[in-house]
Amino acid sequence: MAALKTTDDGKSLGHVLVTGGAGFLGNHIITLLTKRAACSKITCLDIRPAAKPVDGVDYAVGDITDNETMTQLFSKIKPTAVIHTASPVFNNNNREAMYKVNVEGTKNLLKVSQETGVRAFVYTSSSSVIHDTVSDLINADETYPYIMDDAQPEYYTTTKAKAEIAVLAANRTKEYPKFLTAAIRPSGMFGEGDVQVLPPGLSAYYRGQTKFQIGNNENLFDFTEITNVAHGHHLALAALLATSDREASGQALPLDHEKVDGEAFHITNDAPVYFFDFARMCWAAAGDQTQLSQVWVLSKDFGLFVATLMEWVFWLFGLGKPNLTRQQVKYTCMTRYYNINKAKQRLGYEPICGLQEGIRRGVKDALYRGVVVGQPMELKGKKID
């Protein structure tokens, strides 16, 4: 709870640099910190200019893998703390770029931060770093081991895990004992500005797929509204700086069960829901009227069979990615939810936006932006309630 107090009494986090600040999460972090007037200054660093710059925020364009540019930038602006969200898009097939940005970029930022006197460093990791993409995760906590390399089918996840390990290892090193780090592992991020969860989910509605269900829908899944993830980052950063202040004033180190530095935290909406219920809520928010009695339930095996068939047919005729893949069927039928007691106890984390409210806002925003494949285009740019 120490963290909440620091933010509540208006104590400034100082000058915060947000990498990937033009991206989905980075943008939300900047907006939240600005709204709360939590920092004396915010600098957004991204490889591309921001589409919608926030008032009062400094914008810098640069490549995090470039040591020289980063050293120059950091020496010039002297940030107190760094929130590192920059990462290539998940569906990127370029392994080299993923490794370069996620692992080398992160290591570069850590080095530059340590050398230029940054005090706290919060890294956006992923809840997938403990998941092999196939098995169930039931109330999984942070004691679960990393799944990387050969055990990890998603190369992206391996790079996120390696970066997280590097971040946590940089906490209180011999050389830089005052440099504190933490990692946030969000699960299933969605919300305003999202491209990966809501838009494809909604396009299933516009393709008329709401009358199908694969599996028995007894699998709980964690989805996290984006402002909650931003809030988690804020709390972690505040806690690191509070720890740093406490030590600077000669007080005792935090106890093991209250320690934030060098730790990773799962962040969710604290409300695991049955997989299809989340989808149905999104569809309902877009106007779907399907009744349960109209829904066809297909077994998981049948779903896998159809997906395999489609993958083969699409591959044979070179049609690209089919509407249904085996990985999608597996995710649809998988239990995947996390225990967030650690974040609750040590960061004082509680979601600030409920799931239902988040879906309502996110769906409205996706349709407004017109990013849903198959959506009626008259909804684009139109305010609806």
Add this chain to the structure above:
Amino acid sequence: MPSIGTIAYYLVRPSQLRDIIQWKVWHNPVHERDEEKECATLKECFRFLKLTSRSFAAVIQELHPELLVPVCLFYLVLRGLDTIEDDMTINIKKKEPLLRKFDTFLDDENWTFQENGPNEKDRELLVKFDNVSKEFNKIKDEYKVIIKDITKRMGNGMADYALNAEFNKQGVNTIKDYELYCHYVAGLVGEGLTRLFVEAKLANPVLLQRPELMESMGQFLQQCNIIRDVREDHDDKRYFWPREIWSKHVDKFEDLFLPENKEKALNCSSEMVLTAIKRADDCLFYMAGVREQSVFNFVAIPQSMSIATLELCFQNPAIFERNIKISKGDACKLMTHSTQNLQMVCEIFRKYARKIHSKNSPRDPNFLEISIACGNIERFIESIFPTQSARTLKSASEAVDPEVAARQKKEAEDSKKDIMYIMFAVGLTLAFVTFTMVLAAWLAGARFDLAIKMVKDGIWSPPKGPEAVQQIIEKYDGGRGEL
């Protein structure tokens, strides 16, 4: 002798009959009353217990000897209070002091009450209430203090409600009022019982430091009853569903019962179910604090029945038409499972949470909230009985020694080979069938040469009618006219 209807019912539902027989045959009470040692007044008290309660009589009589009599008397005292509160033939001026002073009547071993209306079903209890007070004064002082304290607070609460004109005319207004009402009639019972259990050292004293847990135990039971009895209460002009909830769905409470409002009424009832089911995890937590089997059975059976009742009422339009009940077979099955251990009770809760979730309609305004509440029950159960942990995962990965890994690799390669063979066999079969069919067609005189020529010219569809065929022949076959 069971009626023909009953026999027919169980003939088509043998599993129900099986559950009933299993309960009757295999359930052994943890403790049994020793009737020989009981005096006449105590025997009379147990007779009242059986008379006034069907559901509680059995579990109370199986309680640990230390608590058997105190809990039985606690029940009878509250039942007596309830009989006065319920009786509409008693004038409010007379009723109020009776309710407020009811705890003091226990000191007077000769106090009885004859003025209940003739139709009050438990009137005999008050007519012969001296039996209860005589036995009450024999129990330990610690227990007496608890029972009197709860009786006093409940009596005062009931009196306040009896005086509250708005409540009597309009029913419960806000959700807060609704929970306060449930607190007086059920939450307090939960508190009293918990204090008795802890006093008798049969439950963990920590339960007293988490008052929200015992409150939820009572709230959960009471709210389930209020949901189930909506029709009956409406007929009796008693309104417990809070206006704050039903006014979101209909304008007037009685509109819930109109057939044209079916969907609205169901949405309203699911909001009631949602309010109740949010308490379920507290109830499981509470039960984890019970130390003795008979006490566990005593608290677990009603809870299991309640979650089953909630499931039965959820999305069920019948609750607005008549009084519905879980079947006797289901009840016996629930009792069998609720008299074992916490894990079995958790399984019941998980099963019914999933059943509720499977009936949850996306058109319901509380759809997602209900889904979250059901998921929360499952998650809570996982937190006390985890099916997975970092340790179980590690042991699975550590078990892979090089030998096993090599074998698994070989197996994987073998299965890959098998798939290749199968694909090959399938391909061969298809090729053979194709060849045979083409051969048969050729033998029968099919002109593949013509077909191929047509396809080469981009004509994919077969010619229609004899004239078109003739044209084709002329064009590609030099008009030989032979088919």
